[in-house]
Amino acid sequence: MITQTQTSFLVKEKAIQLVKDEFSKALAEKLHLSKISAPIIVQKHTGINDDLxxxxxxxxxxxxxxGEESGEVVQSLAxxxxxxxxxxxxxxxxxxxxxxxxxxxxEILSPIHSLYVDQWDWEKHILPEHRNLxxxxxxxxxxxxxxxxxxxxVEIQFPDLKSTLPKNITFIHSEExxxxYPDLTQKEREDRITKTHGAVFIIGIGGKLGDDKIHDDRAPDYDDWSSTSETGMKGLNGDILVWHPKLEKAFEISSMGIRVNAESLMHQCKLQEKTDRLKFPFHQMLLKDELPQSIGGGIGQSRLCMFMLKKHHIGxxxxxxxxxxxxxxxxEQGIHLL
Structure with a gap:
C-alpha cells in the first residue's frame, strides 16, 4: 500500500524529472548544442578549475x-x-x-545555496565579431x-503549479x-527590479560601477566583464533573475556571458592583481589565440526545479x-528536505 507521503514524494520526483528532461531538450534545440560527458575531477596544475x-x-x-599529484573536484566547467x-x-x-x-x-548554506551543485553547463562557439551585446x-x-x-x-502536467513568468525578459545594465536605486544594496536592487518585471537579465557583473563598487564578484578569467559595449557601459556577461513567488525574492537561475579574449583576460587579471594565473596552460592557450571565442554559462538544475515546483528550499x-x-x-514549518 502506497501512503500519502510516498505519493507526494513520487509526484515531486516525477515533476523534477519532467523539468530536467524537457529543459535539456529545449536548451539544446534553441542554442544548437550537443550533449557531451563532463568531468567531476580535474588536475590542479592545469588551471582549468573555476574559482567563480x-x-x-x-x-x-x-x-x-x-605520484601524489593534486586533483580537484570541479566548481564549474567554464x-x-x-x-x-x-x-x-x-x-x-x-x-x-x-x-x-x-x-x-x-557556500553559505541557505534556502538557495547547497554544497552540491548541479547545472546545465553549456558553451557555444562564436566569431570574434560576435563578441557584442x-x-x-x-x-x-x-x-x-x-x-x-x-x-x-509543468502547469499542464501539474495544474496546481501555475505559470508566473512574463512573456519577455527585461534587460538592464548593473550601472543603470x-x-x-542608488540608496539600495545590490540585493535590494535585484529584488526591486525583478518584482517589478518578473524576469530580468542584469548585464555587467564584475566590473566597477559609478560608485566605485561592483554589483557582484566575478573571477577574471572566464566572463568578460570589462569590455565596453555599444551602450558605452562595460560588461558582456550577466545573470538571469526571476521573481520567486514563495520566497518573494529575486531568484538567480543562470550566470553566463561572452568569454574573455586575450586582451580582456590580461586586463581583468591585472585589475584583480591575479596575473599569476597567466602561467597556467589554459591561460597560455588563450593568450596565444589557440582557443575559440565563445559564449557560455551555467543554468542551475535544482534552482530551476525549485522555481518550477514553487518550493521554499533547494533541499x-x-x-x-x-x-x-x-x-x-x-x-516544523512543513518543509521536508530530501
Whole structure:
C-alpha cells in the first residue's frame, strides 16, 4: 500500500524529472548544442578549475597513482568547456552542454545555496565579431524562451503549479540599476527590479560601477566583464533573475556571458592583481589565440526545479548535507528536505 507521503514524494520526483528532461531538450534545440560527458575531477596544475568569484576553495586530494599529484573536484566547467570546443573542432554557431555535478564547500548554506551543485553547463562557439551585446541578448532570449516553455508544460502536467513568468525578459545594465536605486544594496536592487518585471537579465557583473563598487564578484578569467559595449557601459556577461513567488525574492537561475579574449583576460587579471594565473596552460592557450571565442554559462538544475515546483528550499529538490538543526526547524514549518 502506497501512503500519502510516498505519493507526494513520487509526484515531486516525477515533476523534477519532467523539468530536467524537457529543459535539456529545449536548451539544446534553441542554442544548437550537443550533449557531451563532463568531468567531476580535474588536475590542479592545469588551471582549468573555476574559482567563480575568485576566492572559493575547491575540494583537493592527492592522486596516489600519479605520484601524489593534486586533483580537484570541479566548481564549474567554464574553462574546460572552452577547451573542448577547440579540441573537438565544434563549428561556429554550435556548442556543447553537460550534465555538470560539482562541490562548492565555501557556500553559505541557505534556502538557495547547497554544497552540491548541479547545472546545465553549456558553451557555444562564436566569431570574434560576435563578441557584442546583441549576441548576449539574443542568447539570453533563447534561454528564457526555453524556461517559459517548460514552465507551461509543468502547469499542464501539474495544474496546481501555475505559470508566473512574463512573456519577455527585461534587460538592464548593473550601472543603470544602480542609478535607478542608488540608496539600495545590490540585493535590494535585484529584488526591486525583478518584482517589478518578473524576469530580468542584469548585464555587467564584475566590473566597477559609478560608485566605485561592483554589483557582484566575478573571477577574471572566464566572463568578460570589462569590455565596453555599444551602450558605452562595460560588461558582456550577466545573470538571469526571476521573481520567486514563495520566497518573494529575486531568484538567480543562470550566470553566463561572452568569454574573455586575450586582451580582456590580461586586463581583468591585472585589475584583480591575479596575473599569476597567466602561467597556467589554459591561460597560455588563450593568450596565444589557440582557443575559440565563445559564449557560455551555467543554468542551475535544482534552482530551476525549485522555481518550477514553487518550493521554499533547494533541499526539497536535491539531496545534500544540511545541519540537523536546519532540517528540524524546516520540518516544523512543513518543509521536508530530501
Amino acid at each position: 568569484c575568485g576566492v572559493e576553495r575547491p575540494v583537493k586530494f592527492p592522486i596516489k597513482s600519479m 574553462k574546460w568547456k572552452r577547451q573542448i570546443l577547440g579540441k573537438y573542432d565544434i563549428p561556429v554557431g554550435q556548442g556543447i552542454w553537460t550534465d555538470m555535478r560539482a562541490l562548492r564547500t565555501d 546583441q549576441t548576449l541578448k539574443t542568447t539570453v532570449q533563447k534561454i528564457y524562451e526555453a524556461i517559459t516553455e517548460v514552465e507551461k508544460l 540599476l544602480r542609478q535607478l 526539497e529538490v536535491q539531496v545534500s548535507i544540511w545541519p540537523e538543526t536546519m532540517r528540524k526547524t524546516l520540518a
